[in-house]
Amino acid sequence: MDAIADPNFKHQGNKLNAVEESPSLLTVVIDITPQLWTEFDGKKGKKGNILDVLKALIVFLNAHLAFNISNQVAVIAAHSQGIKYLYPKSGSNSNASELDDDHNDHYETNTDKFIISKNMYRRFRNVDETLVEELYTLFKEEKKNVGKLTQKSTLAGGMSAALAYTDRVTREMETMSLKSRIMVITCGSEKNNREEIFQYIPIMNCIFSATKIKCPIDVVKVGGSKESTFLQQTTDATNGIYLHVTSTNGLLQYFSIAMFIDPSLRQIIVKPNKGSVDFRTSCYVTGRVVAVGYICSVCLCVLSIIPPGNKCPACDSEFDERVIAKLKKKPVVPRLAKKKSSGHISK
């Protein structure tokens, strides 16, 4: 009789509640630098690869919203001249985006009637419409930017903003125990290794703050070389997923299989990025990869050799002579010398 007594049922009810998923925030940072995508188009011999990615992204966002009524999304575009919030709409031209949501709706439904059907679920439509519209204006602007000077990618800026946004939303929804994650979509090019150097410190900083606010960063790299040192390190350190796809065909499937693994399940499920991550560093002077090196205690630059003149080449601080002498002495192993000498004698 005890088995069907009231308390047992109540207990079960509680358990069900606990299992219910907590809401989550998905922030997508997408690199839409036209230069990269056209390069990729050229290599694939197919135009409009970015459209495939964006289509897949929109479906992906809708799917995320469909999981839980309080799920949220945000999309940040890193373009050639800066970053831009695609959703929520950046309010520089209009008033507060959230307050004027209804008003915007009216306006948009009038202009874009044919893009998105009115019968669509409202939450999907809100996101999709804003996204499409903002992308449209962004690409129009990009047209003017052709030929402007770009020295580095703006992806790190986008990631920084995504982290700040995540921090803000988590703070605002403290009572709901919101989970959050960031997804970075980028297009690989063959020659971006050089410009990656400028991104090293900002991306590292992003990694540390992401681990601090417990927000995994997932990376999808379309095309290009398979490895992306910094982004792989990012996913490794933040418990994220690194996914490299060679073509945009069936991207949605990749998204839905790899990217929907809940962060709490990631220890159990086999992730696509299981493999080695390049953690090597290179010497400041010679540029060689270092396994055992010397580190300047002041500026932390890595050296494979003891620099000439006992001066740090990066920060110019003079090293303690005695310590240097000790370091220089090390390779001479006394025992080895003995052996050699004994060998000579025997000969």
Added chain:
Amino acid sequence: MAPKISDSESDADDVIQISNRRQRKQVHFDANSKEPKKDKHVDEKDNHDNKVSKNKKKKKKKPQGNENLQGANGGYAWEDEIKRSWDLVTVDEEADMTSLVASLIDARKKRAAKRNVTPYQRGIIRTLILTLDCSESMTEKDLRPNRHAMMIQYSIDFIHEFFDQNPISQVGIVIMRNGLAQLVSQVSGNPQDHIDVLKKIRKQEPKGNPSLQNALEMARGLLLPIPSHCTREVLIIFGSLSSTDPSDIHQTIASLVDERIRCKVIGLSAQVAICKELCKQTNYGDESFYKILLDETHFKELFDEAVIPLPVNRINKGFTLVKMGFPTRVYEDTPTFCSCHSRLVYGGYFCPNCHNKVCSLPTVCPCCDLMLILSTHLARSYHHLMPLKTFNEVPVENENFPTDNCFSCQKTFPVLKNNKTGKLLTSSRYRCSDCSQDYCIDCDVFIHEILHNCPGCESKPTI
């Protein structure tokens, strides 16, 4: 009967004096309120500082000399005006406090975001001995639930924060209890060990007297074998007002100076002369290393200050090269033993020197004594060396701002207006001088305390 009468008379005098003072101050603040409102923060801060110094002056126990007792106006410290924190709040006739409170909260956050941004050469590889007072005075309940519990809680937070910001540093923990110094946690770079120990101490009842000398001698002994490229630091949390020492503590202090050990003391009750002297001597005459806490949040702030590595002193410099190994990571299908814990683990790191497997980094290779780190650990300390510029508050004068939203989080900037005059109290915008983007106060704090990246500067395509 005569003395009684005189007593009451002096009481009356006191009352009159106090009311006089109050009046004077009222006048002072009226004059102030005519000035723009934002000055008030500054004023408040000044006052805050005043209070600190006064606390020190007022509560001095062992007088070192008469000039030390003198207040700012030349008289004795106890003759200074009493300033009460609640007298500072000036309210309009309308008595609307909301906007005022909001701006006060902003001011507090602002203080948190204000960091020193001059790039110093800092001692990044640190060795710190955390010395905790576990004497009877720690049972005092002026911090909730009591001093001991709060100190332990904050110490745990401190250890987390410390290793987060200084991944290649080491910490040891010593407690002062029953007149003895006990080493409770060996000098090591593993935060979890320290935290476990601290949790154990939490259950222990504080007892007896503290002995500064014993603790300092022990710390000195622990720091002696530390190589010269590491900094040697002692952080003391001291709640008691006295120290029970076996011999002359001044000699100990002198030997600390010889060993280039730098001490920092956080006092929980009142200023103690010997602590002040200790900090002054070991920090080359800089007295700012001895701080007394004002309240719980200040206690936390003082702990946070100790997380930031100290600038390298001219006298204290030890620029050297440190030999380190960057191991490669391996994945294995079958578990093998690691050399550090002798546990079966899947994968790990191979020491490049002796090809020995360790399971976690950073660590010292148990086989060949090489310091093993990841390049990411080095990168974690970069922001100490290259701090981010502080953002400047945008002045209120013109009410036309370029954006209504925070650049990084898209939050709409709040409009805090004085109800009566309709003037903006603050612009709530903080601008980076390099990329001239505006940020909200929360982002400002987040960017400077956690992110260490300016999203605006990073999203510029040119360098």
